[in-house]
Amino acid sequence: MRKIFFPNLLIAVILFAGLHSPLHAQNIIWLDSSFDSPRLVKTGADGAELFSQPLTVGSLPQSIAVNTNDNALFWTSLAFVNADINSITADFSSTSVVLDSQSVLRGIAIDPVNGHIYWTATNLVSGPKIARADLNGENAKILLDFGPGSSTTPRALSLDIGGEKMYWTNFGEGKIQRSDMAEGSSPEDVLTGLSGPAGLAIDTVAKRIFWAEMNRHQIKSADLDGGNDSLLVAGLSYPNYLSIYPAKNRMAWTEMGSGKIKSANLDGSEIFDYGVTAIAPTGVIIEPSPISSVSGNENVQIPQSFSLQQNYPNPFNPVTTIRYELPEKAFVNLSIYDMLGRKIKTLLDGQKSAGTHTVKFAAETLASGMYFYKIETNKGFNAVKKMVLLR
Template identity: 30%
Template sequence: MRKIAPFIFIFVLACFNIAILGQVANHIVIAETYGGGGNNESHWANDYIILYNPTASNTDISTWSVQYAAYNSLTWHVTNLNSTITSGSYYSIQEAGGSSGDMAPLPFVPNVIGTISISATKGKVALVNNQIALTVSDPTSDPNVIDFIGYGLANAFEGSGAAPAPNNTSSVRRKDNNGNNTYGTNGSGWDTNDNSADTYKETDIINNPPLPVELTSFSASIADDAVKLNWRTETEVNNYGFDVERATILSLPDGGRNSGWKKIGFVEGHGNSNSPKRYSFVDNDISSGRYAYRLKQIDNDGSFEYSKVIEIDLGLPLQYELSQNYPNPFNPSTTIKYQIPKAGNVKLTVFNILGEVVSVLIDRYEETGVYSISFNASTLKSGIYFYKLESANFIQVKKMSLIK
């Protein structure tokens, strides 16, 4: 017995170590599911499913599918997938939408669009390595099922229990690669084959699903008969880079048209980053006139997202101007736009109703140009706030409302 005991101890320890190392899945996982699209009080017009590749290899899913069944049903609805999920990337599937609620389009370009109507509170979602509909109520033992999430009152799930029940304003998310309730920057690969332990309910989905890049500022300035574009990101996930696009504005805004968008350059991204990154691009191929610019941020898997459009005038004199923030009211972020007619120090400050400074957004030298900056008030309470622009002898104050 004495000789056997050490062997048993080593064997158990080895198994324990394997379990610890195995918390991050070695296959594609279901990172998130949302079924409140278009329902009362929902944020988004459509349901969606997000996949994530936690492995070190790209995976071809062109013959795979995602499938959904009601919480107690054996009838499965199928959305066929396409293309490849690169290592560390997300893959988004837009599904059906409802007809009520304060709805906005999904804040991402889906990789594929399906027609499945997903329950907001209880149901079953399967990732399958073929495109044939499942035929049983509990397919968790089917070798073709790559990943599975049963949530709410689902009669099938992985492990000891179902994932928590979401609602019209929340989703079921998989924990990150460290086993924490965070999403996006640390992946979404936690998998102990137990839905109740591997997932959580996220009640704030305003920023779902994670976009490849969090762009916090984008501005244009005039320098030596050229236009210099500057932008900044706070975080990046699988960022391949930015196409820079320009359009010539042929009439005033109330006439509203331009010459059409043209790619004028490309700036390489930083891939994955949790720290702020600054970018710039100089457009020398211009003459007097009015121009619009936008960025096309491209993910490693080819998906993309457009920035807001900024404009600059190279023919008419600029005046100092502080625009009303948009959106207003807002929660938690809003954009403030301003323009300055000559280079100099610019200060943009946010105050509360007591006159106390809560944020200094800008305090630096800037060239002549039109600028915009994002203000994130996630740490502030609901209420009225003021923002003030100061440059040379110019001072202007405007009011904005934060409603949480």
């Protein structure tokens, strides 16, 4: 009997066999805002406590951000007297006060390109503000002054550096707003009708906003102009601060109601509970990759292993972004396949340097359905993931 082969079907079976993806939990760094014993804590992906730095009693630490030039951490304090912005080096060896303030400080964001700190503040007498200073705390400048008696309550803050915009959650008025980063301008409403918008983060590559809506117990995302909003995670216990790490396709958040810290993929899948039950967890970030020096004086974050990330957004229409990581220079082929294993398009076929890379895939001419993207390298790393085009 003659054997009959179905090459397309065989390819599809091989593709499906490579779809299993383990949970990609990462180390996190977070703040415990308990009044008597506030701390800066590093927790491993297995829930083990790897580092703990006691902070000033009564300082009520709030939001945390990283300077990607050197991985130094900065955080704000909510203390009603002598609130400040603090920093600690990437190796946790040295802590310093960057800025003293007479305001209640909430959100913080770092502009590593121009060397600036941005923060939100509420002065009980003069009203809420958004301000900026150099990374050493000098040249502080108020960008937006909402004035005494304002119902505006600026909370979390995030930057779209390429678009020269700063975004913040307005907790009191149920909004996400934005303004220009350089000098400040009249706030523009991006999203309204929210209920307790708290944490906020921006994916500058995928051009998406992520936010935690505390009173609706959910995390959502939308385009930078507020369109195409999507529910990612529901049923949470008063989600508070939020951060994302697009290169790892992960986000992390704290929950005020349960005292838990969790993470998930950027599409809301693969939720992971770190097993932490803190008294008052506030700010959290996913630990950044170590910085390695390459090409003379240029500092870049070199991944520790090969990986292919889930595309985002997913489902998509008609454009999505695919990320992959290379710990060393490699020849890379990245191609798209349909359900029958037929190659639809080759997105990349060439040598790529070590680092985190992104590729846009536009599917204007394709029908709705499930597709697959496959990466092959000359270093023995191959992986396949699925994505859904939904028109």
